[in-house]
Amino acid sequence: MPETDGRIKDHDITASSQWYETTGPQYARLNREEGDGAWCPAGLLQPSDTQYLQVDLGQLTFLTVVGTQGRYARNSGKEFARMYRLNYSHDGQLWRSWKNRLGNKTMEANDNAYVSVIKDLHPPIISRYIRLIPVTKMPTTVCMRLELYGCPWHDGLTSYSSPEGQLMMPPGYPIASLNDSTYDGAHERRKLSGGLGQLTDGVTGQDDFLVTRQYHVWPGYDYVGWRNGSLGSGYVEMEFVFDKQRNFTSMKVHSNNMFYRGVKIFSSVSCSFKPRLIANWETEPVEFRTVLDDRNPSARYVTVPLGRRNAKALRCRFHFADVWMMFSEISFQSGRRGSREISTAKAWFTSFLQLLNTSPSVTTPSTKDQPDDGNTPILIGCLVTIILLLVVIIFLILWCQYVCKVLEKAPRRILEEEVTVRLSSSSDTIILQTPPVPPRVSQMDHPYERVFLLDPQYQDPAGLRNKLPELSRSAETSACGGGYAEPDVTQCTPHQCFQSSVPHYAETDIVSLQGVTGSNMYAVPALTVDSLTRKDISVAEFPRHRLLFREKLGEGQFGEVHLCEAEGLPEFLGEGAPLPDRDGRPVLVAVKQLRADATNNARNDFLKEIKIMSRLNDPNIIQLLCVCVSSDPLCMVTEYMDNGDLNMFLSQREMESTLTHANNIPAVSLSDLLHMSVQISSGMRYLASLNFVHRDLATRNCLLDRRLTIKIADFGMSRNLYSSDYYRIQGRAVLPIRWMAWESILLGKFTTASDVWAFGVTLWEIFTLCKEQPYSLLSDEQVIENTGEFFRNQGRQIFLYAPLLCPPSLFELMMRCWDRDIADRPTFEGLYQALRPHVVQ
Template identity: 50%
Template sequence: MAVVFSSEEHEWHFNPAQCRYALGMEDGTIPDSDITASSAWSDSTEAKHGRLSTGEGDGAWCPAGAVFPSGSEYLQVDLHKLHFLALVGTQGRHADGHGQEFARSYRLRYSRDGVKWITWKDRWGQEVVSGNENTYDIVLKDLGPPIVARMVRFYPLADRVMSVCLRVELYGCLWNDGLKAYTAPVGHVMQLPGMSVYLNDSTYDGSTEQGMQFGGLGQLCDGVLGGDDFIQTKELRVWPGYDYLGWSREALGQGSVDIEFHFEKLRVFHHMQVHSNNRHTQGVRVFSKVECLFKPGLLQPWSSPALTLPVPLEDLKDPSSRPISLPLGGQPAQILRCKFYFADRWLLISEISFLSGRDSLVFSAVTPRAGLPVAKDDSSNTAILIGCLVGIILLLLAVIAVILWRQYWKKILGKVSGHTDVYLGQFIHEAFVLLTKCLEHPQAFLRFLEAEGEYQEPSALLRPRDHRDSTSNVPHYAEADIVSLQGVSGNNTYAVPALASSSPGADSAPLPELPRQCLIFKEKLGEGQFGEVHLCEIENPQDLPNLEFPFNVRKGRPLLVAVKILRPDASKNARNDFLKEVKILSRLKDPNIIRLLGVCVSSDPLCMVTEYMECGDLNQYLSHRALLDKTGPSHNTPTISYPALISMASQIASGMKFLSSLNFVHRDLATRNCLDRGGERHIKIADFGMSRNLYAGDYYRIQGRAVLPIRWMAWECILMGKFTTASDVWAFGVTLWEMLSVCQEQPYSNLTDEQVIDNAGEFFRDQGRQVYLSRPAVCPQGLYELMLSCWKRDCKVRPSFAYIHSFLTEDAMNMV
């Protein structure tokens, strides 16, 4: 195993600048049950009303009594998982101008386990955070240092006894590293001519005893990398050496620095990255070697022997700081203890991060779930990886042979399409996806390779009526003339057909160029790798005669639009894909497809303007509603009826029927990607979901590259990267399940992402062990059978969208 030096940080290194998203107080992602308080003045000012920018109840959380300077009243938010918190927002009680209460300052306390609570302090030891000056403005405060926590409490303060009210939001992201504490020796002070360099862990939030810091987190995991000169700091108004934690060999009295890392749960460790200073002209060098021990649990023994990784110091003549990547060999552990050996008088480290994961094979042995087989490690990972590589090579050779044979006969028949490179690239990409799965889950992939490679007929789970109707002449498993196109809205990749001008709906008329000044920014909906999506308003759309209105707009009523913006520094390929996306989307004109209204392409940044629905996406619309019971409405929760749900589903099926008629494969059909216009219940299919942080948990990231909605994907998409109209049918079945469950939970919520991938393997093997989504309580058996037919193993026998639409419009209503 080789130690890797790099002048650049690895893509898996945590970047705090990309971790500043609202976590769900304002938009309701955090449920009322996770917002509690020490007390409340009344039911209308209880904890659930403490959401930023919302005005339900009496407009905020207000404690039962007046707040004293000591600040014992609190508002608590439980995030259930560890999160990295970068900033917080606060607001007073406005209540349409009637509110007079706000908090001029507050304290924060946080906990990683719900037992031990820590008071947040800034870099200079101050606990009090300045708050609001009026009842309506939102005040955002950067947390320096940031917080890693599961629970957060806001304690409003007052300089005298007075009434206060509070609304809050948390900003950050999920703490995927899983590290909950590390133990290390206290840092030392380096004496240089004319100055002292303090190399202590000043933001450590644990305890300190007898020269050791334990039970907390600090600067080794805050995402800030120190520079080449350890005296210089990235943070203003701090002391020299602030960016590093450093130890002197002489002061420590031993030849190594021992650091112990404690994680939330058992993980599989692939690499550790240590960012170290190497100013050897001042007696500072990176460590000469590292020895690591692994412990699966608190009461279990350490691994033996230790993993030893020497660092070739002859490669480190350059005095610049650098990340050093140390391979950990896929060891499972919950606790790591690493000895870093001195190579000179001083050792300075600014950051330690891990490439690890909750491996499905390890966890199936620890916490098996019913219905899923438990994997047994009956061979070494080395042999498995070799088998994977051999299998991939053979697969590539077979694919190339098939492609060349196809092209040979196409040339003979005079039907060559010119897409040889596209087909080859697509198949190589699929093979690369398989190789990635092999490296991530070698045991599971070995079982996949050992299984029979040909499609088999699925088990006879049900016998619905013959749905292979003759109303559509479109090939159901259509792959011809499909190319990949990177979507600008986020990380989505469209499967785009080569639409002919004579195709239905393929109107090639140029889109109108809209003046940029007519777009009034409202809010940022999301962002992706190449661009951003903004919600904008056009105040007087009638003044733009060339605007393609999707519906009649009343005079004086502004028009909400979504604007996809390509970043000005985007690559040439991204710009070309943007213009291709414009061309494709301009041809999709259907009542149930979001319509492209205009463009701004005469200058940078390039923009495309699409319609937007007032009620937002269908997931948010339904998740705030209860299904209307035959006994009538209950409490004050908005309701929705079964016929309304079927009507919405029918509209989605209609839109997908149109797309499938053009061989257009959506690849990300879900309620988050369907927009709703409220009272008219007019549903349109869009593609904004992936760009929104609100739905980050719906997507599975493969080693920082592909981002996939695996809980909505057919088994052939997950295992082979094969997206077709038939895989869209599978996703529609999951979307229908979401709707009939009123979007109260994720699909397969009882399975981890890794178990969802394993379940796809069970569909491939078809040995009766695959897990299906259960029938929602409101769903009639006949409609559930339609869902099951969407999840057929053999894609060729899944229903067409024409049949689904016919079923929902004619038959489903009679099943109530």
Template identity: 50%
Template sequence: MALLFSFFFLFISVAFLSASAAAQCRYALGMEDGSILDSDITASSAWSDSTEAKHARSVKGDGAWCPAGAVFPDGSEYLQVDLRKLHFLALVGTQGRHADGHGQEFARSYRLRYSRDGVKWITWKDRWGQEVVSGNENTYDVVLKDLGPPIVARMVRFYPLADRVMSVCLRVELYGCVWTDGLKAYAAPVGHVMNLSGLPVYLNDSTYDGSTEVQFGGLGQLCDGVLGGDDFMESKELRVWPGYDYLGWNRDVLGKPSVDIEFHFEKPRVLRVMQVHSNNRHTQGVRVFNKVECVFKGGLLQPWSSPALALAVPLDDLKDPSSRTLSLPLDGRLAHILRCSFFFTDTWLLLSEISFLSGNDDDSTSSSTPALPPPAPHHPSSAPPPLLAGLPVAKDDSSNTAILIGCLVGIILLLLAVIAVILWRQYWKKLLGKVRPYFVLFCLLYAVAHLVLCRWCVCVCICVCVCVCALPALLLNNPAYHLLLSDHRKGSRPSTCQAQEKSLNPPPYPGSPPYPALSPPVSPPLPPSVPHYAEADIVSLQGVSGNNMYAVPALASSSPGADAGPLPELQRQCLVFKEKLGEGQFGEVHLCEIENPQDLPNLEFPFNVRKGRPLLVAVKILRPDASKNARNDFLKEVKILSRLKDPNIIRLLGVCVSSDPLCMVTEYMECGDLNQYLSHRVLLDKSGPSHTTPTISYPALISMASQIASGMKFLSSLNFVHRDLATRNCLVGERHIKIADFGMSRNLYAGDYYRIQGRAVLPIRWMAWECILMGKFTTASDVWAFGVTLWEMLSVCQEQPYSNLTDEQVIDNAGEFFRDQGRQVYLGKPAVCPQGLYELMLSCWNRDCKLRPSFGHIHAFLAEDAMNMV
């Protein structure tokens, strides 16, 4: 019970500390009271007149919107609400149809899409990249869901989802307020990554809903109403990474003295003031900008104003590390588009919020919504620097005082002393589960702070006490914590994976601290009789599209496959573009044709292509503006992949490196990837001959699996670790299956990857438990992924692995493998799978990585099985 209260008060404290106007922008927008007209509520279809879209406004009674047919898992039916003007939406509510106890229709989950102009529709995602919103559990309760991040939109669509074909009905309400800021989109450079003592701090705009490659045409964290704190490493949102609240740029990486941000408004605005919240952690190279220059466009086709409006920022108090809100006077200029250049004072510039105060001339209120806190009077202690004399001066709206800081420091020191005493007692008396006395202490401190001090002190008191109450219990339930604790006590690594070597920077496990833990001691070398899955001395190739295909060792000249000669330089004009396969962080992957491959004698490859028939190839293109590290990774990948010569591995055919953009040309199989190939077929022995649906036989599946095992056997012989083996990463030809790495770059398979804290994406449904919990990728983990791939093939790719589990439950299941208490869940046996083959799969998923079979054993097993069926 005490833990429950702790989480409750933690939620309250976070809401207090966010200091965001979004907390006040939660008014019902009129579905229930009729402010939203019937004509503004539409739907893709309706079951009958009594279940039309207009009935989705009912909160009492039997009315609701019900689509004409059953809802499928892909969620193509939708209910649309047009708010007529831009609104800031912070909350949505849903309800089913009760029908006086006779109806049982409700949506267990749904997806939201929104639009600001009715043309471009954007799928809403939470701060961790999840699109699906949990809905109702019954027909009568109203379920409210906070939108984090909030959205700015005129139109909203609800797509009810179902895990099976079923009937649903829906009633909705939207909560927010009119978006009087008028900001429709902004464009800014993509944020950079800061390295602090080896810890990457991602300062990107992770909620931006426009084009993220060049960050254009959308809105994001610069207008979400959340102000970053003094320490940019401490985020106000739970379970996100350090630096989340800020968008930041490095002057040296940007290569220019200022950051240019362009703002597009819904219509021309008379702009009075621009408020900018900036960090000033000067001890870490972060300072407030020293000058701003703005130009205006009164209309889309009008020229930029000249000269630029220059605004100086006083630098006298920049030694104060507090973040602050700066009010920049815009002198009532009329603007449809505004472009401002923020000039660096130090190496880094970090911004968390920008809003505008408009005049009454443009039919708007005098403040934006959500807006930054109203400016407070501020008188600089000294005049601006001489070089900036005569320019308008920005006002610093920071309201921190010495008294407040003194109170906070005193309370924090007092509570730290209390925490030290409590932890000492817990350590010696093992009282981690008895938090009731601490809850009483929390209540007393809260009462004292409430009577004596300000509300900010109350919030600090709440947060610290909640940590005292809740953190030990959270740690006890965290598998990674137990792992580190056992390593510390035993002085060695877990016995099940002693053969593995050091970890490759494991991604943060959800629920664990965002900072990397100390690496445990390295185990002594194993005797020759134990299989060795090497992971030391390897290179992680990110690939041109930002993927991580292989983790590869440096090949010695005597190693198999190390005798590759120089790759031929291809002429770009011989590549005929067909379609875009995908894209990633550093570039794109295109499907192309070489029309007459026989006319290119420098292609040293035995093509089985008839004369006059084009050859399909995949072309990886590095962006011309890619960083130096990305270019080095590209050339390193070319060198490594050129040495992979195996019939079941995609071959690198040639390169275009004489000029930018750099390209590498690889094979591409005419039948596409294995996932799409199988998903459009049915098993021959299951359905019999079919005149409409292509079929595939069980022996053909085993032959394909044998070829994949053969390719992985070759990779494992070189200690290559693929990390992403799945049917989406296998290509199908007329007679061959070849292993590739295009899956992660394709939007088609975005749902197969789980986004860790908004950055890294991992194929957790194919990953071994030690990969998820400890970040350890080895040949043994590739064996695990092969077992899942084999399960996909025998299921003819009709569903995702663990389709009945959410991503979080898949991660929890990895924890069950770690605890080894017999509660772990395995993939079930496909209908056409013999027991012997299923036992091979189960051995691939053995908890102990040393007991998993080698790819040599797997290939021999499948090859023998294929021979017996001939």
């Protein structure tokens, strides 16, 4: 909601004081030079002063970014503020002070009079009124300009109340503080009331509640949690207050489910309603019982239907299913107009019908009593006009109700709107754009899209050419810049390629890696499905009624990936089937299924993927077991491993030591890590021998069984769990940029050599036990900019650090994988031969 676009009117911007009329609050818009160029509070600002610039946003707003400038005034004034604080209010009466996740209230502002400074708000602010308060350490003259960025807060939630979160002290694990650390309301007698906090900050917790999405915070930070029995009851009671009466359809609660540590989603919930704050709670609550899951420890959203009840406040009691219950986010889906408006409109309509039916007998006089004065036709015409208007109004109300129902099936608006923030190169003004949402967009776990300040030089290829002035495009670009499937670059040397083609952020060159089901699609040379028949598929048709769906792993635009049990699969496949010993347990498989609304192109891509998968047969590659293609929907059935993906497996473990044995902490040894590395190199060696390019190699795409056998898979991209590992280019292509070689990002070139680069990053993940993202201290934009430094090769590129657990010789091997020159990187055969001697046979 930027100040510069005029949506906020002058009368909505006020201040505690001003020097002159020409330095009033109406002149505090970023990058504007009207008046004397900025808002300036009267007199010298003292360290003890509380001068403020106040903005009325007109409605509750979800604010994520603040921009500030000083006063330049065409070089006639040079005042600015070095620091400021933010206060905010829902109603303009009760004011709260913003503080970051570490408790700091002061934000750094400007160090000169003109350059704008953009600051992300962590946590974001939900409010209608904002006050910016300049801060100084010594008396000085201050002038400021301001811009705010966010979107309307459609949830309407103004406060929630709950018991305070508690400490969890599990033996052998770090102490987890599960308090609501950003709560801005009252905190009395171990009860939180009248405010908002972490349950509405848009950040969902991870599967392991000890792993946080924020840096420099304590374990358990992302969750608010309570211990069963500590509250004197078997439930946690929470109250929610809204800005106005709403028609509630559902509540979504993001809950942890790490059952092997005594944490589960709630067993049931009971919600009562208040139509008004001064009313009593209604006697008939809505009750909902969840389906408990003791097999999948993933955190998840639990959707609670609320039966379209009208209320301004809710009281929900969440009942424990185990020792602990933990929430990281709660949201509500509702409509502002309930059935009462329709009933009122219908009453009006009925009244006018009655009036129309009775009016002739009332207004039409008898010829014996009174002559016809001609007013009756006019009255009837007016009534007919009013009735037609009422019909239109009722139609519009019903249409709004229908639209609301459709929207309520999707995540809340903050979830479904993808906000792209761009930084203008000429004025540093951020522009918010909401691109159209394509059909069947995958739902993300994050309650709002991360807001990035994108350097336009990496959005616009021409911009990057300006950033690399020593290069120019020539007609030879096509000779070196393409090729998604070539195993090696043989047409020209890397230096020749660089001289003949201009590297750029290859948005126009990079095709989406996602297949129709949201999973990665291998790149293979010259594979078509024009003549694909049943005989091209080397696996058998499996009876689809034997597939029992257990969990949705992910989805794409035209398909989904499900975890299923396959009844009788070992007998169906016969001896020699690539299935682990099940010990009488059901066989778990991953099933990719095409949706009924898939386009012909999507259907062809799906069949192409079947043909590709049917050609793969290696002990370290996930294998296609069978298909269901005799009827719709088309399905392919692949292996799935007991221990899930390698990223989750390693992130929940520590290195083997006496302490881990004594405390029964899950552990792995250095030998285990080397064994995993050899297996991945072996599987990639097999793909490279077929000229297949994976394009998304990472620990999230490596599955393993109980015996630590690794199989490289392809559907990590479709899983919401790893959505933060992928960078979205203006709502379209989704790229794992932290694992991608520089030529893949700048040139759109994916080869076996770029897979080698990703293999080096995967080794780094393994030997850090997947405790953090690659380049965790860099933003996505800085990662992209770092690829430009790899291209220039002037010694300024940033490499991943050496993991503590990694032998020096192995880190040297990683560094060779990240060589700037493609030809100097090792092959997968060479990597396999280098790693194999380190594994104890």
